[in-house]
Amino acid sequence: MKLNSKTLLFLSLPLLFSFSSMASSMAPLTFNAPRVLLGDDDKKGEDADEEDDEDRDRYLAVIGGDVYSGNGSVMRGASILAKNGIIEEIGHDLWIPEEAEVLNAKGMRVYPGMIAVEASPNIVVSTSRSADEGLGDLHVHPVDEEIDPLAVFEAFADELLEGRHSVEDSYDPFSQSLVLALSSGITSTVSNGTAIKLKRGEIDDLVMSENSQVSMAWSSKNPAGRRSLREKFEAASSYLRDYRVWEKRPKSEEDTKAPSEKGVDKNVVAVLTGQKRARFTSNEQGDLLSLARFAQQYEFRPIIVGCIEGWTVADELGRAGATAIITPRDRRDRNEMLNRESGSTIENAAILYEHGVQIAIIPSNTGFDMGGQSGRDLMHLPIEVGFAMRGGLPESAALDSVTVVPARLLGISHRVGTLEEGKDCDLIVTDGDLLHYQTFVQYTVVDGSIAYDKQKEIFFAHIRPRATEEVFDPGEEVAEDVDEAVVEDSEAATDESSEDSPTDEEGADEDSEEESDEGGDESEEDGR
Amino acid sequence: MTVALLAQQSMKALSETFVALALFASVATAGGDLIAVRVGRAETVSQGTIEHAVILIDNGKIVAIGQDLPIDRGIPTIDRPNWTVMPGFVNAYSRFGLTAQGGAGSEPHKLASSEIYPRDAVFEDLLEYGYTTLGLYPPGNGIPGQAVAIRPVGDTIEELIVRDNAYLKIRLASNAGSKKMLRDGFAGVDKFDEKEAKRLEKWEKDKEKADKKKKKKSKKDDDKDEEKEDDKKKEEELGDFVPEAPKDNVLPFVQLRNGELSALFSIRTASDFIHLIDAIDEEEFTWNLRVPLRDDIDLYEVTERIGKLEKCVVVEPRLTFHPGTRRVRNLPLELAEAGAKLAFIPRSDSTRGYRDCRFNIAELLGAGLDRDVALRGMTLEPATLLGLEERIGSLDEGKDANLIFLSGDPFEGTTQIEAVMLEGRVVFGELK
Amino acid sequence: MVVEARFDFAPGDAGEKQSAGCSQSRFALAFKPTLSAMKLSSLALVLLVSCQATGGDRDGLSEEPKIAELAAGEQGVAMFCARVLTVDDEDRILSPGLIVTRGGKIEYVGPPIEVPAGYERRDYKELWAVPGMVDLHTHVHTGGWGDVNAATNLINPELSASVAMVPANPLLQRAASSGVTTLFGIPGSATSMGGFGLLYKARTSGGYEDSLIADPGGLKVAQTHNPDRNGNAVMRSWAGLGWLLEQINDDAIAATESGRFDPQLENLKRVHSGELPVLIHCAGAEGVANTVRMWRINYPTRSIVSHGSFDGWKVADFVAENGMPVNHGPRIxxxxxxxxxxxxxxxxxxxxxxxxxxxxxxxxxxxxxxxxFLQASMSARQGADSYQMLRAVTIHPARAFGYGDRVGSLEVGKDADIVIWSGDPLDPRSYVEFVLIDGEAQYDKQLDGQWS
Structure with missing residues (x-):
């Protein structure tokens, strides 16, 4: 029997952590068996013919939220209807099909899912996740059970050897990292040049684009490399010139040979014709300046990762039409030996943006740090964005830096990055301003399916739980005294926050102080 | 002399190889004797529990089983009204006594049986814990080869082997290389089939041509003798179509497709399962799963899917932790409730592990696992996995008389294994 | 009047729509978080207390507060702000507010009133005034990572971090420009008793003497989770390390009792006499519990739990019962x-x-x-009250260390360590506009550009 994508989808979604409510009826030390995994959807699937199930249209309605579409418009109390993963309509008083799954976003905000332009491999690639190596017993199956330490890299080795992408063959649709990514509001990311959608529980149709970028090196420390790259561009551009002439040749010369492709770098041609973007990692002023001029000379728009001293040559980078992938908190001391501006500044993003450079933002740690030093990893992408705003980047550009701009960089902006009719329904529902430090992602929707619900995962359900919902409490058998307190607190929270909704209309205001005030209130009541 | 007595002697002589060998031979000849077993209870596994059970054994096979069956006078009877009897335990997934290191490539034709060194006699240690059948798998990642089912008594490989080619072991991980290996395996069959089809086509064409020529020739009777002889030669050369045997490394996949062989996929995570399904695609063959139950394993994500496919899963009797927590999960129970079958293996592939296995399973029973599932998981399911469901794994007429005699319920801590019978011979304990 | 100002806080806030009694200005109520059921009564109490306090502290203020004229040569700054978060005991939040400094101390905090001529007048009509933050566990005094730990011996009560101090180094400039004004610079944790740290201000210019508050400021001890893993440690077990600490403590106490002078123990004596605080690096439930037992129960000292990481929180109640302050981080x-x-x-x-x-x-x-500040933001993100977390980086560390009367809040008579923020100091989007330390300008975004 073949499991197709839709059956997988049905199976994957329902209430992964909903066994808590039934746990009491079970033997004290065990989780309830996940028969509860079969939600209503599944029962339907069982009753009906599976073929029918596949053919049936799948609707999701996200209703009543303030929709921040990402294209400049904000629609208060609006609804989004998605059909088979594609946004069909956004607006007020939409007709919602009876069979639609409904996500009530009233009092909350709806944003496009964020796109991480860089992510450490283990976010998407399956690795052995056994943290507990102390299982002496299991080690007696020495050869069979041993964990391959190179599991992560196998996929890449394949890619290198075979020149093909294997993200689809190594994607872990259940990993904790995936859940954390979704909990952070990230719905797409990149793995080795492949833009993928963070689907949960399935591995079909992950890839959105491949090889949209070509990595190139440009450094004053390697003049030979720089010269050779210049030669490649020269050769490619003269080939293109010849080719265009040949293409428009008069009929009399129809039998003329096409210009020779010999020695012409196909990637460079792709860059020059705009099919791919050239990507450089560069931080030094000198390199950035020469790179900007190089790009202007050959008329291509470079992507520059790092760009720490970009602010010192922002005008040139702007003229080159560059896109900068920056980490606003990157620090580099000013070089006191230089008789010019140098080093990092928190204003980098703002200055670059003012000069027309598009900004995409990544944190310094592109993985997930669960070690407790919070605020510097992919889980806190909006915090990193906040630091760009601290340096003056306008709010709209700040939001773009994790949605539209990355989508453009990866050649997927026709599908994701904004909430518009006809685009993929990848969105997040937050309990406040996405860029406020207390805001949590409450729901993450990928391809029109709810892939994350804060209250149904262990990680953050206890933090300011949503009103009138049961909280999954994983600790009730772990430390009795602590958890009693939690239960009390969360009950109290449920009672009170229903009166004083944390996402009152005022919350939508741009005024940050009000946000913090509200957050303060919630936390005070909710306890931990 | 009764079989039992012989067997008792054989136990005494176990350490002395040549004596045992001699006895084995004598048992084989004396096997024609009919014996009866009368016990307080029989766990048949296939047909539930029989109180006051009588089992008639002839020539190492069960010939009859039932409640209070009459026993003809003169038939030697083992009478144990307080004991319980059940089928011998089967561990379908073991490396017991094997030491080879494995690689990571695709060697589907490799046989675990080639690794066995019977003079070690290590397997006999397992008899006292009730294990009468063992499935030994080849080592390594990738596709390391085929498992062999053995009985733990014997001095030659032939004596040990119950069934070679028990299953094809495949490690399937969430990576392109591993999935490719599986796809390539079947692609090899496709290629082979295609080649054969072409050969057949060519042969048919040749044959047609030859036939035509023949007819022509028969019309032209007066052709030269020489030519005739030439044609005859050609015809002889053509002959019947002889199908070519697939290469070693292709054959196992041919057998997978035609049902002669089953596959056991070793996976580690829920993700591996999804990738396995993806790699199998439309291919149809018998396969089952081996999943080491490590703490923090996320198998619960796919238990429903495994259950729907009614796969058999080889697991240790072990409770695990929900990832990141100290909350206990009973994945065997979850699998069973979802519809999957379970084949239990000892937590540790050591004599200690075999000794403790039934008590470890008892822990799962305490945590909600169904007793019948547990019994099947130690006998019939692993037997089926080894392709031996017709021979062992339950107390049924026609099956091998592999019996464990217990002083009580197998999952009770106080219950002793009193005796073990292998194909009608008492291989552990005393039975008179 | 002052009290009213507090309720003017956050115009447009949800609270405003409610009656005065329920006007849950989050900041105002935040300091009674455990009494959520008694909010109303506690609020009333706050009203009462704050009225009395303001009345009692400054006679006649309620009628017509006046700011004294500057004496000749005296410096003073008057800052008119959209909001002043005093972080004082009454949690006064003034919107708008005026804060006036004079000769390095705070002269006035309250609603805007007339300021005599001579004061430098600064208009921050859109900005917030917040107390300079106080960080008790820092190593930036050296200007980098070097020179924080002498790792030859495990017990070094004779050492002082002050000799490694690099005044006004770039890290301190960044500290100041992000609102941190007071730091306890300490030895590292590779040894059990690393030595004494210095308490100083994050001045962006000037020398050692200008920055110093106290040297020695207090003792640094590393109880667990580092000295035990140090390669050259002679004792790697916690038992062994604990024994070493007990020995040196007993030595110091004995020296005090017998009146014996011992150059190695002179500062440690001051710890045991209660004159100097001790900050103890520890982590994990057992490490934290051991720390409380040794430094509170066995040796009653002005001790502070520092870090308390990992599952140390499991003994939070035990720490609290013994009245020991916790200085938490960097893992939160x-x-x-x-x-x-x-x-x-x-x-x-x-x-x-x-x-x-x-x-x-x-x-x-x-x-x-x-x-x-982000340590506070992230804690608030994870469920803490944001105003409590503001206290946790200002007045709380100041008090825990025994300097609550000098720094950590905006109150009359205290050091004029004032930071002007563009908004909520916990919000990464906010920036620092202006920093005063001891009444002297350290950083001015308008003049210096944005440093952090």
């Missing part, structure tokens, strides 16, 4: 050690355990010194 949550499956918000748990003066730290540069 735990996932791996606790194994509850959730991100345990450890800062929240400690701060709500009822212990005194919960504070946060950076262990700079583990967390960059200029991101001290």
């Amino acid at each position: 949550s735990d996932y791996y050690s606790s194994r509850t499956g959730r991100v345990e918000p450890t800062a929240v748990i400690y701060s709500e355990s009822g212990g005194p003066n919960f504070s946060l730290n950076t262990d700079s540069q583990i967390v960059p010194q200029d991101e001290f």
Whole structure:
């Protein structure tokens, strides 16, 4: 029997952590068996013919939220209807099909899912996740059970050897990292040049684009490399010139040979014709300046990762039409030996943006740090964005830096990055301003399916739980005294926050102080 | 002399190889004797529990089983009204006594049986814990080869082997290389089939041509003798179509497709399962799963899917932790409730592990696992996995008389294994 | 009047629509978090207390407060702000507010009134005034990571971090420009008793003497989770390390009792006499519990738990019962050690355990010194009250260390360490506009550009 994508989808979604409510009826030390995994959807699937199930249209309605579409418009109390993963309509008083799954976003905000332009491999690639190596017993199956330490890299080795992408063959649709990514509001990311959608529980149709970028090196420390790259561009551009002439040749010369492709770098041609973007990692002023001029000379728009001293040559980078992938908190001391501006500044993003450079933002740690030093990893992408705003980047550009701009960089902006009719329904529902430090992602929707619900995962359900919902409490058998307190607190929270909704209309205001005030209130009541 | 007595002697002589060998031979000849077993209870596994059970054994096979069956006078009877009897335990997934290191490539034709060194006699240690059948798998990642089912008594490989080619072991991980290996395996069959089809086509064409020529020739009777002889030669050369045997490394996949062989996929995570399904695609063959139950394993994500496919899963009797927590999960129970079958293996592939296995399973029973599932998981399911469901794994007429005699319920801590019978011979304990 | 000003806070806030009694200005109520059921009564109490306090502290203020004229040669700054977060005992929030400094101290905090000529007048009509932050666990005094730990012996009560101090180094400039004004610079944790640290201000210019508050400021001890893993440690067990600490403590006490002078023990004596505080690096439930036993129960000292990381939160109640302040960070949550499956918000748990003066730290540069505020933001994100977390980086550490009368809040008579923010100091989007330390300008975004 073949499991197709839709059956997988049905199976994957329902209430992964909903066994808590039934746990009491079970033997004290065990989780309830996940028969509860079969939600209503599944029962339907069982009753009906599976073929029918596949053919049936799948609707999701996200209703009543303030929709921040990402294209400049904000629609208060609006609804989004998605059909088979594609946004069909956004607006007020939409007709919602009876069979639609409904996500009530009233009092909350709806944003496009964020796109991480860089992510450490283990976010998407399956690795052995056994943290507990102390299982002496299991080690007696020495050869069979041993964990391959190179599991992560196998996929890449394949890619290198075979020149093909294997993200689809190594994607872990259940990993904790995936859940954390979704909990952070990230719905797409990149793995080795492949833009993928963070689907949960399935591995079909992950890839959105491949090889949209070509990595190139440009450094004053390697003049030979720089010269050779210049030669490649020269050769490619003269080939293109010849080719265009040949293409428009008069009929009399129809039998003329096409210009020779010999020695012409196909990637460079792709860059020059705009099919791919050239990507450089560069931080030094000198390199950035020469790179900007190089790009202007050959008329291509470079992507520059790092760009720490970009602010010192922002005008040139702007003229080159560059896109900068920056980490606003990157620090580099000013070089006191230089008789010019140098080093990092928190204003980098703002200055670059003012000069027309598009900004995409990544944190310094592109993985997930669960070690407790919070605020510097992919889980806190909006915090990193906040630091760009601290340096003056306008709010709209700040939001773009994790949605539209990355989508453009990866050649997927026709599908994701904004909430518009006809685009993929990848969105997040937050309990406040996405860029406020207390805001949590409450729901993450990928391809029109709810892939994350804060209250149904262990990680953050206890933090300011949503009103009138049961909280999954994983600790009730772990430390009795602590958890009693939690239960009390969360009950109290449920009672009170229903009166004083944390996402009152005022919350939508741009005024940050009000946000913090509200957050303060919630936390005070909710306890931990 | 009764079989039992012989067997008792054989136990005494176990350490002395040549004596045992001699006895084995004598048992084989004396096997024609009919014996009866009368016990307080029989766990048949296939047909539930029989109180006051009588089992008639002839020539190492069960010939009859039932409640209070009459026993003809003169038939030697083992009478144990307080004991319980059940089928011998089967561990379908073991490396017991094997030491080879494995690689990571695709060697589907490799046989675990080639690794066995019977003079070690290590397997006999397992008899006292009730294990009468063992499935030994080849080592390594990738596709390391085929498992062999053995009985733990014997001095030659032939004596040990119950069934070679028990299953094809495949490690399937969430990576392109591993999935490719599986796809390539079947692609090899496709290629082979295609080649054969072409050969057949060519042969048919040749044959047609030859036939035509023949007819022509028969019309032209007066052709030269020489030519005739030439044609005859050609015809002889053509002959019947002889199908070519697939290469070693292709054959196992041919057998997978035609049902002669089953596959056991070793996976580690829920993700591996999804990738396995993806790699199998439309291919149809018998396969089952081996999943080491490590703490923090996320198998619960796919238990429903495994259950729907009614796969058999080889697991240790072990409770695990929900990832990141100290909350206990009973994945065997979850699998069973979802519809999957379970084949239990000892937590540790050591004599200690075999000794403790039934008590470890008892822990799962305490945590909600169904007793019948547990019994099947130690006998019939692993037997089926080894392709031996017709021979062992339950107390049924026609099956091998592999019996464990217990002083009580197998999952009770106080219950002793009193005796073990292998194909009608008492291989552990005393039975008179 | 002052009280009214507090309720003017956050115009347009949800609270405004409600009656005065329920006007839950989050900041105003935040300091009674455990009494959610008694909000109303506690609010009333606050009203009463704050009225009395303002009345009692400054006679005649309620009628017509006046700001004294500057004496000749005296410096003074008057800052008119959209909002002043005093972080004082009454949690006064003035919107708008005026804060006036004179000769390095705060002369006036309250609603805007007339300011005599001579004061430098600064209009921050859109901005907030917030107390300079106080970080008790820092290593940036050296200007980098070097020179923080003499790692030859395990017990070094004779050492002082002050000799490694590089005044006004770039890290301190960043600290100041991000609102951190007071730092306890300490030895590292590779040895059990690393030595004494210095308490100083994050001045962006000037020398050692200008910055100094106290040298020695207090003792640094590393109880667990580092000295035990140090390669050259002679004792690697906690038992052994504990024994060494007990020995030196007993020595110091004996020396005090017998009146014996011992150059190695002179400063340690002052710890045991209660004159100097001691900050103890520890982590894990057992490490934290051991620390409390040794430094509170066995040796009653002015001790502070620092870090308290991993599953140390499990003994938060024990720490609180023994009245020991916790200085938490740089890890402010735990996932791996606790194994509850959730991100345990450890800062929240400690701060709500009822212990005194919960504070946060950076262990700079583990967390960059200029991101001290983010420790509070992230704690607030994980469920803590944001105003409590503001206290945890200002008045709480100041009090825990015994300097609550000098720094950590905006009150008359205290050091004029004032930071002008563009908004909520916990919001990464906010920036610092202007910093005063001891009444002297250290950083002015308008003049210096943005440093952090």
